Amino acid sequence: MVLNVVIVGASGYSGVELIRILLQHPNVTIRHLFIHTQEQEKLDELYPHFRSFINIPIRSVSQLADEKIAELKETSELVFLATPSGVSKDLAPKFLNAGFKVIDLSGDFRLKDPVLYEEWYKKDAAEPRFLERSVYGLSEVFPNQIKEGCFIANPGCYATSILLALAPFYRRQIPIRSVIIDAKSGVSGAGRGLSRNTHFSEVNDNFKVYKVGKHQHIPEIEQVLTKLSGKKETVQMMTHLLPITRGILSTIYLDLEDRMTDEIVAQLYREDYQNQPFIRIRPQGEYPETKQVYGSNFCDIGYYVDQRTGRVILFSAIDNLMKGAAGQAVQNLNLMMGWDQTLGLTQIPIYP
Ligand SMILES: NC(=O)C1=CN([C@@H]2O[C@H](COP(=O)(O)OP(=O)(O)OC[C@H]3O[C@@H](n4cnc5c(N)ncnc54)[C@H](OP(=O)(O)O)[C@@H]3O)[C@@H](O)[C@H]2O)C=CC1
Numbered sequence: 001m002v003l004n005v006v007i008v009g010a011s012g013y014s015g016v017e018l019i020r021i022l023l024q025h026p027n028v029t030i031r032h033l034f035i036h037t038q039e040q041e042k043l044d045e046l047y048p049h050f051r052s053f054i055n056i057p058i059r060s061v062s063q064l065a066d067e068k069i070a071e072l073k074e075t076s077e078l079v080f081l082a083t084p085s086g087v088s089k090d091l092a093p094k095f096l097n098a099g100f101k102v103i104d105l106s107g108d109f110r111l112k113d114p115v116l117y118e119e120w121y122k123k124d125a126a127e128p129r130f131l132e133r134s135v136y137g138l139s140e141v142f143p144n145q146i147k148e149g150c151f152i153a154n155p156g157c158y159a160t161s162i163l164l165a166l167a168p169f170y171r172r173q174i175p176i177r178s179v180i181i182d183a184k185s186g187v188s189g190a191g192r193g194l195s196r197n198t199h200f201s202e203v204n205d206n207f208k209v210y211k212v213g214k215h216q217h218i219p220e221i222e223q224v225l226t227k228l229s230g231k232k233e234t235v236q237m238m239t240h241l242l243p244i245t246r247g248i249l250s251t252i253y254l255d256l257e258d259r260m261t262d263e264i265v266a267q268l269y270r271e272d273y274q275n276q277p278f279i280r281i282r283p284q285g286e287y288p289e290t291k292q293v294y295g296s297n298f299c300d301i302g303y304y305v306d307q308r309t310g311r312v313i314l315f316s317a318i319d320n321l322m323k324g325a326a327g328q329a330v331q332n333l334n335l336m337m338g339w340d341q342t343l344g345l346t347q348i349p350i351y352p
C-alpha cells in the first residue's frame with residue numbers, strides 16, 4: 001500500500017528532515033510540498049543536497065485556498081504541518097474538513113486548554129472543537145490513542161526527551177516531592193529563521209540559559225504528567241542553548257518520598273520500554289550523549305541513584321529534529337496506519 005502525503009513547511013528544518021525520512025519510507029510517496037515564501041520552483045534548487053533524490057515543485061501556502069485543499073485530496077490522504085505555531089491552528093482545520101489525516105509538528109494543538117495556550121504562546125488559540133479532536137503523539141506513551149487517531153499533535157522536542165524519562169514514575173504514582181529539569185538544546189531547535197540569539201557569533205563559543213520561567217514546553221509537560229498520575233503536577237524547568245547543531249540532553253533531578261535503588265529504576269524502564277524499538281535504556285554507570293543519537297530516532301535514557309542525597313537523577317538524549325520532531329511524526333504515521341513503527345526510521349546514529 002502506498003500513502004500519498006503533503007508537507008507544508010517543507011523548507012524548514014523539520015520539513016527537510018521529514019523529506020529525508022519519507023524518501024526512504026517504503027509505504028509513502030511525497031506528492032505535494034508547500035512553503036511560505038516561494039523563491040525557487042523546485043526543492044532541489046532550494047536544497048541541493050536533495051539533488052537526484054527528489055524533483056517535485058514547491059509551491060507557496062498562499063495557494064492553499066479551501067478549493068485547492070479539496071483538489072489535493074484527490075491525490076493525497078495525509079498532511080504533515082511543519083509550520084510555526086500560530087499557523088497550524090488555521091491550516092489543520094482546513095485539511096481536516098477536507099478529509100485529510102493531519103500530523104501537526106507545532107505546539108498549536110498540544111495544550112488542551114486554550115487559555116493556557118494563550119498565556120504561554122502569546123497567540124490566539126485554535127478553536128476548542130479542534131483542540132478536543134487532537135491526540136498527543138508521544139508514541140511510546142499513548143500508542144493506542146495514536147492508532148485510533150486521525151489528527152496528531154506531535155510533541156515538542158524538550159517535552160519528548162523529558163516525558164519519556166519521567167512517564168514510568170508518574171504513571172505508577174510514585175510519590176515525588178519535587179522535580180527539577182535542566183535541559184539543553186542545539187541551535188536547529190530554533191528553526192531555520194534568522195535571529196540575533198541564534199546567529200553564529202552569539203552561539204559559537206557560548207552557553208546560555210533562555211526563556212527563563214517562560215518556556216512553552218513547561219505546561220505541555222505538566223499537562224501530560226497530570227494525565228498520567230491523575231493529580232495536578234508542577235515541574236521546575238530551565239532550557240539552555242548549546243553551541244551544537246542537533247541534540248537535546250535533559251538532566252532531571254527527582255526528589256522522591258521513598259528511597260529507590262538502581263535495580264528498581266532499571267525495572268521500571270524494563271517493564272515500560274523493553275519492547276520499544278526507539279528507547280535504549282543505558283545500563284547502570286553509562287550515560288547518554290547527544291552524539292550517540294545524532295540523525296536517529298532513538299531516545300537514550302540513563303539513570304543514577306545518589307545514595308548520599310537520596311535523589312534519582314535521569315538523563316535523556318534525543319536528536320531534536322528526529323525523535324523531537326520529524327522522526328516521531330513518522331513513527332506516529334506508522335502507528336496510525338497500523339504499520340511497523342520502525343518503517344523509514346532505521347537510521348543508525350552518525351558518529352563521530
Ligand atoms: N526545530 C525543531 O527542533 C523542532 C521544531 N518543532 C516545531 O515544528 C515546526 C517547524 O519548525 P522548524 O522546522 O524548526 O521551523 P523553520 O523555521 O525551520 O521552518 C518553518 C517552515 O514553515 C514555513 N512558514 C513560516 N511561516 C509560515 C506561514 N505564515 N505560513 C505557512 N508556512 C510558514 C516556512 O516557510 P519559508 O521557509 O518559506 O519561510 C518553513 O517552511 C514549528 O512549529 C516548531 O515549533 C517541533 C519540535 C522540534
Ligand SMILES: CC(=O)N[C@@H](CCC(=O)OP(=O)(O)O)C(=O)O
Pocket residue numbers: 085105106107155156157158185186187188189190191211216217239241
Ligand atoms: C533551541 C530552541 O530555540 N528550541 C525551541 C524548541 C522548538 C520546539 O519544539 O518548539 P515548539 O513547542 O514551538 O514546537 C525552543 O526552545 O522554543
